[in-house]
Amino acid sequence: MATHKRPRIDPLTVEVVELIGTVVARYHEEYEEAAAEHALTGAQARLLSLLSLEPLPMRRLAQKLRCEPSNVTGIVDRLETRGLVERRPDPADRRVKLAAATAEGRRIAGGLRDSLDFAREPLAELSDQERLALRDLLRRMLGESAGTDGG
Amino acid sequence: MATHKRPRIDPLTVEVVELIGTVVARYHEEYEEAAAEHALTGAQARLLSLLSLEPLPMRRLAQKLRCEPSNVTGIVDRLETRGLVERRPDPADRRVKLAAATAEGRRIAGGLRDSLDFAREPLAELSDQERLALRDLLRRMLGESAGTDGG
DNA sequence: GTCAAATGCTTGACTATCTAAAACAACCAT
DNA sequence: ATGGTTGTTTTAGATAGTCAAGCATTTGAC
Numbered sequence: 001m002a003t004h005k006r007p008r009i010d011p012l013t014v015e016v017v018e019l020i021g022t023v024v025a026r027y028h029e030e031y032e033e034a035a036a037e038h039a040l041t042g043a044q045a046r047l048l049s050l051l052s053l054e055p056l057p058m059r060r061l062a063q064k065l066r067c068e069p070s071n072v073t074g075i076v077d078r079l080e081t082r083g084l085v086e087r088r089p090d091p092a093d094r095r096v097k098l099a100a101a102t103a104e105g106r107r108i109a110g111g112l113r114d115s116l117d118f119a120r121e122p123l124a125e126l127s128d129q130e131r132l133a134l135r136d137l138l139r140r141m142l143g144e145s146a147g148t149d150g151g
Numbered sequence: 152m153a154t155h156k157r158p159r160i161d162p163l164t165v166e167v168v169e170l171i172g173t174v175v176a177r178y179h180e181e182y183e184e185a186a187a188e189h190a191l192t193g194a195q196a197r198l199l200s201l202l203s204l205e206p207l208p209m210r211r212l213a214q215k216l217r218c219e220p221s222n223v224t225g226i227v228d229r230l231e232t233r234g235l236v237e238r239r240p241d242p243a244d245r246r247v248k249l250a251a252a253t254a255e256g257r258r259i260a261g262g263l264r265d266s267l268d269f270a271r272e273p274l275a276e277l278s279d280q281e282r283l284a285l286r287d288l289l290r291r292m293l294g295e296s297a298g299t300d301g302g
Numbered sequence: 303g304t305c306a307a308a309t310g311c312t313t314g315a316c317t318a319t320c321t322a323a324a325a326c327a328a329c330c331a332t
Numbered sequence: 333a334t335g336g337t338t339g340t341t342t343t344a345g346a347t348a349g350t351c352a353a354g355c356a357t358t359t360g361a362c
Contacts, residue, residue: 012282013274019289020178026293027175029217043319059339066180071320073341078318095328095339122292123164131163134288137281138170141273142177194348210310222349224312229347246310246357 026122034115038108045112047075048101051085052109055100072099084108177273185266189259196263198226199235199252203260206251208241223250235259 028042035045043065050056050064058076062069076099079085084105090096101109123131179193186196194216201207201215209227213220227250230236235256241247252260274282 012279012286016274016282016286016289019286019293020174022293023171023289024175024178027171028179041318057339058341067319068321069340070322070342074319093329093339097340122294123167125291125294126288128163130288130291131167133284134292135163135167135170137277137285137288138167138174140276140281141285142170142173143273143276192347208310209312218348219350220311221313221351225348244310244358248311 030116034112037115038112040108040112043075044079047072047099048079048084048105048109049112051099051101052106055088055098057090057096057098059096061099079105181267185263188266189263191259191263194226195230198223198250199230199256199260200263202236202250202252203257206239206249208247208249210247212250230256 031045032042035042038045040048046065047061050061056064058069058072061076062072065072076085076087080087083102085099086102088098088100090098126134182196183193186193189196191199197216198212201212207215209220209223212227213223216223227236227238231238234253236250237253239249239251241249277285
């Protein structure tokens with residue numbers, strides 16, 4: 001009866017996984033809250049943050065957000081309606097539309113960054129040395145693929 | 152001009168925050184993928200996982216999932232259509248409907264758990280001692296609120 | 303006991319996010 | 333020129349989420 005394949009995970013690993021789950025949940029919650037403070041949805045906030053660094057073609061946005069390009073169309077539409085993003089032609093390729101944050105869009109993106117207290121508050125508990133240790137452990141955990149986004 | 156309030160974050164903290172962001176992104180991705188392997192959406196998978204432990208009133212489900220009860224109605228509807236969940240009367244209170252995983256629902260939830268390789272694979276890189284260190288750091292980072300869910 | 307307030311769930315209207323398929327324009331190789 | 337590929341949008345449809353209103357039941361005041 002119900003011969004499970006893998007009761008093979010030790011309790012410590014289980015606990016770490018649960019803790020990571022908690023981190024993930026809290027991160028998401030705080031991200032959505034911070035976005036909502038600026039009248040943005042999570043998806044809009046992510047897209048706007050990307051554009052606050054540099055203008056990007058719709059296709060690149062879709063890759064970074066890991067979704068279909070047709071989806072990006074709608075999100076950019078809504079941000080454009082509010083004047084936070086604009087579409088520009090790409091001088092090098094007339095098929096391409098570059099989405100770019102407007103001045104107001106960059107302002108909002110900056111405020112969003114400042115709202116992300118998750119960045120500072122929970123880590124404030126840790127000493128420099130502990131932060132270093134945490135960084136190394138997370139790096140190891142993520143392996144060599146950390147930091148790539150499919151570009 | 153543009154006197155930003157907090158350029159005060161050291162590079163190490165920034166890096167740790169970025170790593171956590173990567174962990175969050177990967178966790179979500181793998182969760183959605185695992186759910187999709189069982190023809191579930193993320194929300195359906197979360198709800199079904201909760202019910203695989205014990206039947207719950209709709210209201211409690213909404214609390215655990217941090218959403219409105221009216222939203223839970225729809226998710227349970229869709230799972231019920233597929234025979235993974237059923238609604239039972241609560242003998243103690245005829246207003247309440249207990250959502251419960253069916254045998255098939257529990258089977259799927261078990262398969263889902265097994266699919267969550269995030270639990271094992273990335274942590275496999277770490278020794279027991281490192282896992283212990285990571286656990287302690289995450290605990291400290293999350294503070295005393297870790298593990299509560301608003302019940 | 304009765305009646306009003308509170309509670310649990312669902313419905314309806316609406317928005318956002320997402321996908322897949324089809325359309326269209328522009329690029330590029332031949 | 334022609335045909336295939338690429339970048340974007342449109343359309344249609346599903347899910348997920350909110351809020352407000354509605355219905356049934358419970359609870360509590362009296």
